[in-house]
Amino acid sequence: MGRPGRLRVAFVGKGGAGKSAIAGTFARLLAREGHEVLAIDSDPMPGLAFSLGVAQSDAGIPDDAVVERVEGEEGPRFRLRPDLDASAAVEAYANVGPDGVRFLQFGKLTGHVAQLMRSQHAFRQIVEELPDDRWSVVGDLPGGTRQPFFGWADFAEVVLVVAEPTAKSWLSAKRLTRLAREDGTAANLLLVVNKAREAGDARLVAEMTGLTVAAVVPWDEDLAEAERRGRPPIDDAPNSGAVRAVASLVADLTGGT
Numbered sequence: 001m002g003r004p005g006r007l008r009v010a011f012v013g014k015g016g017a018g019k020s021a022i023a024g025t026f027a028r029l030l031a032r033e034g035h036e037v038l039a040i041d042s043d044p045m046p047g048l049a050f051s052l053g054v055a056q057s058d059a060g061i062p063d064d065a066v067v068e069r070v071e072g073e074e075g076p077r078f079r080l081r082p083d084l085d086a087s088a089a090v091e092a093y094a095n096v097g098p099d100g101v102r103f104l105q106f107g108k109l110t111g112h113v114a115q116l117m118r119s120q121h122a123f124r125q126i127v128e129e130l131p132d133d134r135w136s137v138v139g140d141l142p143g144g145t146r147q148p149f150f151g152w153a154d155f156a157e158v159v160l161v162v163a164e165p166t167a168k169s170w171l172s173a174k175r176l177t178r179l180a181r182e183d184g185t186a187a188n189l190l191l192v193v194n195k196a197r198e199a200g201d202a203r204l205v206a207e208m209t210g211l212t213v214a215a216v217v218p219w220d221e222d223l224a225e226a227e228r229r230g231r232p233p234i235d236d237a238p239n240s241g242a243v244r245a246v247a248s249l250v251a252d253l254t255g256g257t
């Protein structure tokens with residue numbers, strides 16, 4: 001058997017819907033399927049490192065990896081140093097986590113604004129210029145409606161909208177869906193219903209958002225417990241209903257069983 005094909009997904013949704021918990025678990029499981037996985041957290045309020053089980057303090061793109069445009073040059077103000085392409089930058093700056101998942105963190109808000117800008121440009125460039133035939137990508141996008149649709153989800157062939165069975169959550173999911181369609185985000189939009197408690201929850205959220213359900217993740221006390229311990233769900237509760245639901249999502253999207 002050859003190497004599995006690659007898959008690029010982005011998780012979006014309201015704050016607290018469960019994007020990070022699901023994205024981290026998804027990335028780990030995808031890596032176990034043999035994918036070379038790059039997990040990216042483009043949220044300046046980080047959450048993905050915890051659910052992956054990667055150290056986050058030393059993740060990020062250092063200043064000296066980025067050069068400023070010189071007068072008269074075209075393009076963005078900052079770019080990666082010319083000797084670095086996207087793959088080389090991933091090799092150099094992404095942390096290696098459990099199951100071999102690479103983890104790239106957008107940048108911390110604590111840094112200087114100029115530093116954050118350098119990091120942001122480099123980050124965008126890496127995601128845009130990844131070679132086509134390498135890296136499955138799992139993106140954890142910020143909770144708002146702003147970032148996904150200024151190009152941040154362009155890398156993804158599947159955008160997974162995470163929504164809870166609450167009015168607030170599906171209203172934001174609906175709004176995100178509309179924005180994505182207006183924006184012409186070519187990606188396939190699918191729904192992940194999270195924290196489902198009752199049999200009718202998934203159908204309700206599907207009806208309210210008009211999206212097709214890709215997965216139903218049950219409300220799971222084990223996930224809440226993993227969060228309290230600061231441990232990845234996949235390590236802390238590998239047999240929990242929530243982790244199993246993410247495993248079937250991975251299987252569905254990769255065509256596995």
Ligand SMILES: Nc1ncnc2c1ncn2[C@@H]1O[C@H](COP(=O)(O)OP(=O)(O)OP(=O)(O)O)[C@@H](O)[C@H]1O
Nearest residue numbers: 015016017018019020021143195218219220223227
């Ligand atoms: N299926 C679930 N069952 C129980 N708790 C869950 C479930 N999914 C997520 N949680 C909990 O809900 C909280 C929010 O999850 P998470 O941080 O993944 O959301 P998020 O969408 O990434 O939020 P943010 O937008 O703030 O980054 C966490 O405490 C997490 O442990």
Ligand SMILES: [Mg+2]
Nearest residue numbers: 019020047048
């Ligand atoms: Mg998060």
